[in-house]
Amino acid sequence: MIRFRNVVKSYGPVRAVDGVDLGIDPGELCVLIGPSGCGKSTLLRTVNRMVEPDSGEVFVDGRPVRAHPPEGLRRRIGYVIQSVGLFPHMTVGDNVAVVPRLLGMDKTALSRRVGEMLELVGLAPSWSARWPRELSGGEAQRVGVARALAADPPILLMDEPFGSVDPLTRVRLQREFLAIQRRLHKTVLFVTHDVEEAIRLADRIAVMRSGRILRHAGPEEFVASDAESFVGEFLGLEYGVEILSRRSVREVLRPVGPEESGGEGPGDGAPAVRADASLKEALGLMAARKVECLAVHGTDGRRIGALRMEDVLGTWKACP
Amino acid sequence: MSVDWITLAGAAGGFLSAALLPFLSLRPNRILEGVPRGLLESLGPGAGIVLGALSAAGVLAVLRGRRPGLDAPGALLSGAGLAALLPLAGAAAGRLAGGSPVARVSAGSGLWLAAAGLGVALFSFTRRLPSRSPARIASLLAVPASAAAAGLAGLLDDLSLVRELAARGSTFAAELARHLTLAGGSAALGAGIGIPLGLAMYRRPRWRGAISVAVSAAQVVPTLSLLGLLIVPMAALGAAVPVLGRLGVRGVGWAPAFTVLSLYALLPIAGNTFAALGAVDPGILDAARGMGMSRRQVFLRVQAPLALPVILAGIRTAFTANMGNAILAALVGGGGLGTLVFLGLAQAAPDLILLGALSTAALALAADRVLALAFRGAVPRGIRTEDS
Structure with a gap:
């Protein structure tokens, strides 16, 4: 869907993007990650021609982006940036309606669309009459996402979209965005420098440094063998624990019927974890309570199973 | 909170000036030297209104720090005082001119400074009131309203400024x-x-x-x-x-x-x-x-x-x-x-x-x-x- 072929972009003597080859499949969420100044934002901006490469080619849907006039191209690509960039002189509704209006959508369709988009990001349609200055950071960024999706573009470019909100809000926004993405299957290029964010969201992760892509793989494929390299150093030793946040307790729990508990399951005094918690959270609870076994509760609060430490960590090699 | 010194200074300065400086000045004709007239001489019992408004503004300036809610009465009092000043001066000018068509009565330093003192008080009291509060609107409108009414009623006709205007x-x-x-x-x-x-x-x-x-x-x-x-x-x-x-x-x-x-x-x-x-x-x-x-x-x-x-x-x-x-x-x-x-x-x-x-x-x-x-x-x- 998006393909970079030997893309180069220099600013003066600095090669911001230094020969990038990368492909993103339709419906895939690819996270570009790397330290500040590694060229990830510049690379992202070549897709909608906000940055023109010095050489190389960017393809969208098999056609070089140079073949499209920039305005038309940008209207078919959603764009979300860290500073949100809501237009303060327009209502929330008018902000969401910007791109459909540029594309000539008529009034009735427009107002229906705005309502749908606000509901999609978890805001009541009545919010459309509010002004951006009345919104919190998290609400503003939801509107930013709604605005980017309003014309139903197949591609979404997101440049550190959740970078400027507090950590709790960020996690909530990530979770909600993931839910939206599971419904809409957009092709997403997502720039961040936050490893946890990359692990939570990515189908594939591309690690960048000094304008080059060092490694491009699924989150599960980054393993300890990288520990010595820059990639391993950047992702950090805790990557092995962070990656557990991608899986939920439900996937590995040992189902225990209520009548059989007491067998090999944990006793009534065992700490409990909800089935929709992540394995990372379960491990954290084990570490905090110094137990290797947890009770698992369903959303209704009833016990539905048990979780042991080896279920979380898998089988281990003996000490070499 | 402490005393509102600016308002107090304005009110006190206005009070002293009104009491001690020439309030109006009478000239037998347009170019002759003027003869100063004091506050009492000019206004008679009306002097009480001017001095009363100024001293009330001063007292409220002292109290407002400790007692909230004094801004509205302060604004209304200083607005009323300022509004009264022009008709009072106009009526006094009529008495002083004594019917002479060429005599000129103009404002003296006492009148100007009394107006300035009341103006300072009016501004500082209204500034703290919400923009749509009735006291603020009433006190700010009182001055132009009274000037317009006095002008239309002919009360100001004997003031030199108005005679100049009428002449042209x-x-x-x-x-x-x-x-x-x-x-x-x-x-x-x-x-x-x-x-x-x-x-x-x-x-x-x-x-x-x-x-x-x-x-x-x-x-x-x-x-x-x-x-x-x-x-x-x-x-x-x-x-x-x-x-x-x-x-x-x-x-x-x-x-x-x-x-x-x-x-x-x-x-x-x-x-x-x-x-x-x-x-x-x-x-x-x-x-x-x-x-x-x-x-x-x-x-x-x-x-x-x-x-x-x-x-x-x-x-x-x-x-x-x-x-x-x-x-x-x-x-x-x-x-x-x-x-x-x-x-x-x-x-x-x-x-x-x-x-x-x-x-x-x-x-x-x-x-x-x-x-x-x-x-x-x-x-x-x-x-x-x-x-x-």
């Missing part, structure tokens, strides 16, 4: 209109040139220095010298282009005054336009471009509306400043309220000077408020601020 009724209206046209027209022309200049400064960094120097140069040359400097070129222009000459473009008259005022309007308008366009959040412009707006759409739909409040503030500054500067137009025969001021200077008639100066000041203040209200409506609600 039709000229006054004509000069006032002329003054407004000069100041407003030049501000409009200044906007017509200044906004594109500011835009050029923003768009073309290479022109920025030159434009900025040119616009500032017009500002640093003193107004009077600029009027003098323009005599020769304007005369030449009028002679060379007959159409302009017939319109009145000459070395003296409205044309040089209008030109100077337009040049003066350029700096605030061009400067504000440039600053306003540059102050728009780059993230917002990036988002606008990234969503597929053309350069033109980014400018017209996003950048210009966001820059509008600051650009309008520049126009307002220029217009208000021109209201004052337009006084100088009279020096080169350009007309306006300056005519009264310079005529008063020539005739050694202080009340005529005062008439020209006071009406210019009132006009400038009124123009500022009117523009503020008008422009407020032009600013999109999402970026409107409370105090503009």
